[in-house]
Amino acid sequence: MHPLVSQSPPRDFLPPQEEARAFGKARNRILRTLLRQTFARSRFRVTLIVVLTSLLWGVMFWMFADGFWFLKTTITQPDTHALAVGGVFSAFFFALMLMLVFSSGIILYGSLFRSREIAFLLTIPARTGRVFLHKFQEAIVLSSWGFVLLGSPILLAYGVVSVAPWYYYAMLVPFIVSFVYIPVSIGAIICLFVVRRFPDNRTGVLAGGFLLLAVGGIWTVWELMTGPSNDLLTLSWIQEILGRLRFTDQRLLPSWWLSAGLLDAAAGAWAESILFFTLMISNALFFRQLALWRAGKTYRAAYSGLYGKTVRRKRFRPMRFDRLLYRLLSPLGPAMRLIIVKDVRIFRRDPLQWSQFLIFTGFLVVYFILVPYFTYGVSSTSWVNMVSFLNLAVVGLLLSTFTTRFVYPMISLEGRRFWVLGMLGVSRRTILWSKFFFAAGGAIVPCTLLVLISDLKLEVSWLIVVSHQLTCVVLCLGLAGIAVGFGAWLPNFRADSPSRIAAGFGGTLTLVVSTLYILIVVLLTALPTHFFTAADLTNFGWDIDTQTGLRWWLGFWLAAGAAASLVLSAVATLAPLWIGFRTFQHTEF
Amino acid sequence: MIEFDNATRTFARKVAVDGLTLSVPPGELFALLGPNGAGKTTTIKMLTGLLRPTSGAVKVCGIDLTADVRRATHALGYVPEEPFLYDKLSGREFLEFAAEMRGLERATVKERIQRENGYFELGDFLDDLTETYSHGMKQRIVFASAMLHDPPVLVIDEPMVGLDPRSVRMVKDRLRERAAAGTIIFMSTHTLAIAEEIAHRIGIMDHGRLHFLGTVAQLQRELASSHTRLEPLFLELTSGNNGRPHKETERRLQVEN
Secondary structure (H helix, E strand, C coil): CCCCCCCCCCCCCCCHHHHHHHHHHHHHHHHHHHHHHHHHHCHHHHHHHHHHHHHHHHHHHHHHHHHHHHHHHHCCCHHHHHHHHHHHHHHHHHHHHHHHHHHHHHHHHHHHHHCHHHHHHCCCCCCHHHHHHHHHHHHHHHHHHHHHHHHHHHHHHHHHHCCCCHHHHHHHHHHHHHHHHHHHHHHHHHHHHHHHHCCCCHHHHHHHHHHHHHHHHHHHHHHHHHCCCCCCCCHHHHHHHHHHCHHHHCCCCHHHHHHHHHHHHHCCCHHHHHHHHHHHHHHHHHHHHHHHHHHHHHHHHHHHHHHCCCCCCCCCCCCHHHHHHHHHCHHHCHHHHHHHHHHHHHHHCCHHHHHHHHHHHHHHHHHHHHHHHHHCCCCCHHHHHHHHHHHHHHHHHHHHHHHHHHHCHHHHHHHHCHHHHHCCCCCHHHHHHHHHHHHHHHHHHHHHHHHHHHHHHHCCCHHHHHHHHHHHHHHHHHHHHHHHHHHHHCCCCCCCCHHHHHCCHHHHHHHHHHHHHHHHHHHHHHHHHHHHHCCCHHHHCCCCCCCHHHHHHHHHHHHHHHHHHHHHHHHHHHHHHHHHHHHHHCCCC | CEEEEEEEEEECCEEEEEEEEEEECCCCEEEEECCCCCCHHHHHHHHCCCCCCCEEEEEECCEECCCCHHHHHHCEEEECCCCCCCCCCEHHHHHHHHHHHCCCCHHHHHHHHHHHHHHHCCCCCCCCEHHHCCHHHHHHHHHHHHHCCCCCEEEEECCCCCCCHHHHHHHHHHHHHHHHCCCEEEEECCCHHHHHHHCCEEEEEECCEEEEEECHHHHHHHHCCCCCCHHHHHHHHHCCCCCCCCHHHHHHHHHHC
16 A cells, blocks of 8 residues: 555544634635735725715714714703613614624525535534634624624714713724624524524525514614604603613613623723623623534534435426516517516526515615604605605615616626527627616616605605606616616626626726716706795795796706706616617627 | 445435445545436535435444544545635645645645646646636646545545546546555546546446446446447446346345445
């Protein structure tokens, strides 16, 4: 036998510290390369992300600082003020904690059970716990990032408003990191439990959990918005609201420890703050160990069990809907109809696409139904109109994220299998038009319906309803044109994942142009409509009935705004498509 | 030694591998063949510890993969059909990671990478990011990583997919050399010509069961066929058997076990 090959198994394993070091070294190398590439290749995207994130952060900071100033000036009694701020903190961190449990569970399911990396790591002699920790740490970083973005404005705003000592700021990061460990560990334990015990019904369990969370959230919002009997934003109103949120103020909740520890630090009670910090960190370590212990016991078995349940062949037959759609699309010609029906089938059979759309649409429907209750009796026409136009913009923005994420990559993805369409002798113009009709047609129905629900709940005038429906249709056409046109103009045939394609330069540009287009169209129509229909224009010192000149000018502005938005929409629809056609005609695959 | 002891793996109601009993001794190059859905990939996944048998046992060098998967995988080198590499690492960095995880000393790592570089001609692209590699380049890196620690058992799923003729030659030579040195090579393939050329023994699976185990000459004798090449023999065996092993094979397997 060759001297190098021994049939006896190796006895020595890599010591745990060295194993951790090897994982850490590989991860650092990956991170360094990723950062180097990102800054070298995607400066535009990085700049955009930094600018938009800073903008969002700044707005949140300003909003929270303003809120804390309001509380400080409204509630002058120190104990009541501390209780009120404590209530706000507890409710905020409680909501974040629930979100973290849920999101980390989903993140860990993807990384522990679905990634190709795991199939590699489980075949090398790494400790199961180390493989779990490797992914657990990634989940911690991902979750902390979200926490920093959402939590830091509120915490820094409070520090500034309450003139907190330096150690308040110094303790923010350790407090946040140790807090994040707890919900992420709980999410990991739940994820392992569900996959181990319910490998067949994990989607049902997930959907049930999500439904429970959504119902709980809606119930809480409903309770807060429908009940308060006191005057808006008065001391008694604040006390009533906080009373309804008391369930988040339980002493056994980590969110309460975080809230109490940070408030003590801000108030100069550093000893109490450190007490809460040690409580937090000991619980964080306990839950981390618990998750690690469960992973050691169940992870490999859960992985093996999951793959014993997923080999199912689904049989798909043509649906009546497809045949109906094919007939409805008869004016478009057979080739275009076939491509559209094929795209509809692919869309329908890819839950990733429609489930995201469905979730966000569901949230918007709930919000639109609840929106009248948010007005707290403020029901002036100008307020209602403003909200209705904001809702229109929100629907447009939601659509723009979906056209960027799912429509923009369609041409790039088609490029990888271009031989299918290429060999059929279909003209490239037909392919692009079919993508456009698919995107626009698929967007118009849900978006106009959403806007209609919002308008009906807000009881706006029929003029506004019609104006919104028209605006919504042109928005759908424009966004589809931008996404399809840019997709053909700036394709990425190297990447095979839609999310990667959408995250590139072309996708970022599509999102930016789409956002600008929505804002301009909504402003062009919203502002003149707002002034024209506002019944309380006299608030501005004008009298619309007596000053016919002003009325004429407002009418002209309304017509001009509508015409301008139509012209802009025509340009936004046709110009990108024209550019896309020209490029696509000469693209080599 | 690789040992499958009545290993069965079910997927819900489907039996993917049905009571597989098989031993592969040191120095043997064994090829597992079978049509799509025969149970080859499930067998490979049980052998690498990714899947646990529903009943029965799988052992590598005497270690039960369910009881002590870590020690068992220490004795394995695995080349999957779809090679996984970290996109943002270079080939050398990936090999260093794989070697470190096997507990090799730094100096040995360097020397082994150099050695595999010689066998698989990795020099041109070893320091490039793996995201720029073709399928064949990735496959060569994965082959190198599986052999860095001189494992007593090498498990390979579809070894020649995506390789150019020169790389195929390299891989075949290296596998023969490793087998001559005492390594067990367990490969699953659809490329019958490769199995015929380099395997000492072949196993043919269908419907989760082992239908034949032995050499090509034995297969010819058992089927009483005039054909001498593996392809017609394979097609003859796997068509119309209704999931039952060949009678002679069944008898011989019972005698061997």
